[in-house]
Amino acid sequence: MNKLLITMAFTLLAFLPLSANAQKPILDVTIPSSNKGNSWAEGNMLSDALKRMGYDSEVVHTKKCVNNKNYMSKDTGRPAIFVRSAGRYVKDESRNCKIEITDDNFLAVFYKRHQTMCVRSDASFENMEQFLNGKTRITVAVTHSSVDGIFDNLSDQTGVRFVPVKVKGSKNIIKSLVAGDTDLMYSGFTKREIGTDTINCFTTSADKSIGGRVPMNKLFPTWQLNETGRIKYFHGVNIPADRLAKIREDLVNITNDVKVKPYLAKTFMTPGSEIVNGRQVFDKLVATLQAK
């Protein structure tokens, strides 16, 4: 009898953690990019934040858009999210990796990150007019995923031809500028841009000055991308309809998480919770990017 009781007790103990875990709602985070850089760090940070919010969350490293799409088509029994930017969405579409956005899978906007332009810190840069003075052509290091013709309007406005030079990886954008390959760089305003002392980032796509950096809408008032930042949204994967509302609410609140909040604040990003009509803002940005 005693043996039976002990066996039952141990069985119960063995199943306790499993059942406790089973009660937690599942929400994994897939990461369709390399295991370094912002996307990887953000994916892991979100998974940890979801755990703190009471979810059973794991990171699924799908590496590439095509693999991510394959993963989404499988019945894994584990709902998930992934984070995608408007620019990435446009690029995925153009590369035949179409993951359609619907009202059901567009869960919430994660954040808006501002863009910046930088010159080398030894370039004795005073202001944009002086920098452009006497030049007919300027080379600008941009990420390889940026859409074509992004500076056409800017070239028309300034009378100086801005030539985008595509570079793989945001880290290499800085390297190209510092090595003297390009005159300027146009990139996301992140910790890296703020912390690199060999470059001078003089403007921001935010609508107000940040840390003494002039808003782009003042420097280039008619450039269509002068307030365009990088908007990232949460894309739902196999989420049951009855859980959608709760997950949406939690993802809006995730920007207040102890780790997520300082991450956004440090690089002056606007949290999704502060962006009104997030879906419309996202669609507008996609339209702008697709137009040029």
Add this chain to the structure above:
Amino acid sequence: MESMLDDTLFVLLGTVLGFISGIIPGVGNTIMILSSYPLLKDASLLQMLIYYLAIVSSSQFSGSVVATVFGVPGESSSLPAVIEGNRMFHRGVGNFAISNAALGSVLGAFVAVVAVYSVLPFAIELIKRFYNNNVQMVILILATTSICVLMGKSVRQNICVFAIGILLGLVGTNYVPNYVFLPQIIPYETFPLLLTDLPLFPIIISCYVFPVLLQTYSMFSGFDAKQKYVDNNRLVEHIKEFAKNISSSLRGSVFGCFIGLVPHIGSSVASNLSYAIERRFGLNHKQYNKNGDIKTLVAAETANNSTGLVGLLPLILIGIPISASEAMLLGYIDINNYDINYETTVESGMFETIVIWFIAINAVSFLLAWPLVRYVNVLQKINIKHMLWGTGIALLALTFYLGYKNFEAVYHMTVLVALLPLGYWLRKAEPMILMIAFILQDKLFASMHMFYTIHFG
């Protein structure tokens, strides 16, 4: 502490496997690095580099043993050991050939360390001041052109092989410039995984390992070794003999340090050129022994080992590989998403650790080589055909396993099988050229595209 222990394990494993790769005909460093993927996929950058150095350095020690005893070159840099070492072996002094080659290799490694430390500050200053996309493009073009001109038998065939490597590298999505290659011809809709590029591992198996194994098989057909290796001399006698040849060894070291930087053929040219010059020197002074000359052998083997560390410099400083095994290593470094340049290696302080390990590896290899060389006769009992089959099957299983781990087993195996006919054709060419073209294609095209945009866009 834990990391130090891991690093030590990587070095020990690399040393033992390098030893095996040198001693077992046909395996070679590139195939050994290739087979190490499961081990390297979660390794740190330091671990990858010291593991690589351990394989390359220790295989030099054991490679000269095989060349001397069996008269079979593991790699083209072993040719002097085949000629002179094997002649010495047949006149009963093979033990001195092996011991002097090993002592020369150790000396070569030390000279290489001194040479590297002498040039490193200048090299970094040069890179900081002048290394930009233009320079990178020129280096890449020179490196790729040199392999087409200097390697193999036919430049035309090399260009053809190079072009095939580039075409394979282009399949899928390219990032700079950003486009999908030949979407009208390649059925991306039917096989969407093709958009993710052709997988490295199956390509290496089909287009490098398969032809190399075929080449090795034909090299060993008809091979017969009856004479046994014996060594009845004491250590002190070997050292005394080496002392007589130390000037040849130093000359070889200097050649190795300079010529090690020639892309893709550095060690081979350094070894063979040192040999040729030492031979000329010996002939002029009427010292050259036509029945196996120890001075020429020592010069060649020392030069060979000097290139080990020197040849790694372009990869460590600017991320450009100059040999097939380095290209393979770079492939793994890319897969693991590490950046390799002077900032991540030298300025991070990693290089000092690499050098310390390099010295340790050479010391351990030397200590291992001597006692183990007595067992070289066991190799005569190995059936080369069975060994090559075993290597092939093991790598096939590894391809399936790695594909399975990435949810792409069928894709990996399909690519492997589809490219086997190409691999069969490559047995009569230089498969290394295809691999280098495949691995460097994105860097080369990105550089050229950037150059065009910056200057003419």
